[in-house]
Amino acid sequence: MSPFLKKKPKESPQFSEIGTKTNFEGELFSKVDVILKGKVKGKIESGAKFVTESNGFIEGEISSKISIISGNLTGNLKSEEVILESGSSLEGSINYKKLVVKKRAFIYGKLKNDILRNQ
Numbered sequence: 688m689s690p691f692l693k694k695k696p697k698e699s700p701q702f703s704e705i706g707t708k709t710n711f712e713g714e715l716f717s718k719v720d721v722i723l724k725g726k727v728k729g730k731i732e733s734g735a736k737f738v739t740e741s742n743g744f745i746e747g748e749i750s751s752k753i754s755i756i757s758g759n760l761t762g763n764l765k766s767e768e769v770i771l772e773s774g775s776s777l778e779g780s781i782n783y784k785k786l787v788v789k790k791r792a793f794i795y796g797k798l799k800n801d802i803l804r805n806q
Contacts, residue, residue, distance in 0.1 A: 707742060721751070723758065737766070741774060756792075 702720035705711055709725035720736040723743035730748045731737060737751035743758030754766040756775045765782040771792035780797040788794065 705743075739775075741772075 702722055703717045704722045705725045705727060707724040712728045714730045716732045718734040721731055721733045723739040723745060727745040728747055733751040736753040737749055738755045739758035741757045746761045748762050749764045751766050753768045754764055755770045756777060757772040759776045762779045768785045769781055769783045770787045771777060771789060773789045773791045776793045778795040782799040
């Protein structure tokens with residue numbers, strides 16, 4: 688028997704990551720968590736969680752169940768639960784069901800608490 692047949696197939700990761708040295712332009716659709724460490728210009732839709740780390744930057748639109756923003760977002764965010772971490776910056780609009788804004792997080796734009804009415 689071949690030794691390759693004895694090995695179990697590797698499981699795919701339960702998240703998609705855009706790394707620190709990555710610049711992405713376009714649309715990304717994911718059923719799993721999306722972690723942003725680099726730069727994105729475009730649209731991201733996650734059926735789970737969207738996370739931007741402190742060095743992450745996005746210009747565009749985000750749609751997810753849960754969004755945790757530690758970096759910078761210029762554009763529109765639609766999420767059931769939004770957490771803006773200390774040091775984060777959002778310029779645009781947020782459509783949410785639950786919003787948490789930590790100290791030293793900055794919002795320049797509109798807040799809409801009507802996500803359930805738009806579904």
